[in-house]
Amino acid sequence: MNKFNLHKDITIVIVLYKEAFKLLSKTLTTINSFKKIIIDNNGNLELKKKIESQFSIDQYILNKKNNGFSAGYNQGIKLSKTEFTLVLGPDCIIKEQDISILIKKISENNNCYIVSPTSYDGHNNLTYAGGLLPENGETDTILDLKGDTCVEGTLGACMLFRTKDFMENNLFFDEKFFVYYSDYDLCRRIKKLNKSIIQVYEAKCIHQHGIIKVKNKYIKKFIREYNFTFDRYYYFFKINKHLDLVNKYKKRIPLLVIRFFLKILILDFLSAVELASKYFAYYRFKSRILKK
Numbered sequence: 001m002n003k004f005n006l007h008k009d010i011t012i013v014i015v016l017y018k019e020a021f022k023l024l025s026k027t028l029t030t031i032n033s034f035k036k037i038i039i040d041n042n043g044n045l046e047l048k049k050k051i052e053s054q055f056s057i058d059q060y061i062l063n064k065k066n067n068g069f070s071a072g073y074n075q076g077i078k079l080s081k082t083e084f085t086l087v088l089g090p091d092c093i094i095k096e097q098d099i100s101i102l103i104k105k106i107s108e109n110n111n112c113y114i115v116s117p118t119s120y121d122g123h124n125n126l127t128y129a130g131g132l133l134p135e136n137g138e139t140d141t142i143l144d145l146k147g148d149t150c151v152e153g154t155l156g157a158c159m160l161f162r163t164k165d166f167m168e169n170n171l172f173f174d175e176k177f178f179v180y181y182s183d184y185d186l187c188r189r190i191k192k193l194n195k196s197i198i199q200v201y202e203a204k205c206i207h208q209h210g211i212i213k214v215k216n217k218y219i220k221k222f223i224r225e226y227n228f229t230f231d232r233y234y235y236f237f238k239i240n241k242h243l244d245l246v247n248k249y250k251k252r253i254p255l256l257v258i259r260f261f262l263k264i265l266i267l268d269f270l271s272a273v274e275l276a277s278k279y280f281a282y283y284r285f286k287s288r289i290l291k292k
Helices: 022-027 045-055 069-079 096-107 161-170 182-192 217-238 244-251 255-263 269-290
Strands: 012-015 034-038 059-062 084-088 092-093 112-120 158-162 198-209
Touching: 012 069, 022 045, 022 092, 034 045, 034 069, 045 059, 059 069, 069 084, 084 096, 084 161, 092 182, 096 158, 096 269, 112 182, 158 161, 182 198, 182 217, 217 269, 255 269
Parallel strands: 012 034, 012 084, 034 059, 112 198
Antiparallel strands: 084 158, 092 198, 112 158
């Protein structure tokens, strides 16, 4: 595609869960002229009314149940009717000129299935956006790019692709992942098709990583560790039924239980919650994945 209409040929999909209006409005301000689909996994009608009163939203869907970000992204992608789709985290800010660069780059590379911008924090410091897949090395190493770079995996916080590539190859997010690792799983499947993923040097986004919106520190700790542990188990299980990680953890269960009660005795409740979350994640994985 040599020529494209920036505001007609792209749909931006954003998935919400208990987002603050102040944070979301910063994201929406720079993309207000684009087609947008919002999927709210918290079903917040008041937020919907407030957003729609100030921003142009093409479709705003309130889900009664939170099935996770993977399911939410799929829901939005399937509704996209434009040539390109950009999935964007509600805490990720990208400007029009950067989206234009992404479309230009993917249009010039037919073998490329995903392009992502280079990520920065609010102080203009480089942050992690992509690199190796988890099975091949550390996934938090920040790439100091000097130009466009092919990466094995990129974060789902901001990735642009041709909609037909996803539809024709069934490249949707695996909905068994709740929030973590689904982007890496998607990238791994794209690599198996011998297609490339490019982190674009000139395109920029501002991303606040890993912000959980629950205020209670114990619930926040449980949600994060529970979902991260389960998603990690499932990711490595999908790679040729690899169970080393799970079996290693299984051997540690008795020690984990002992440590849990010790943490309770010394009133270290936050650590106790973390241990409990990992315990429940293991048994959820065992009952939902291994027994199938």
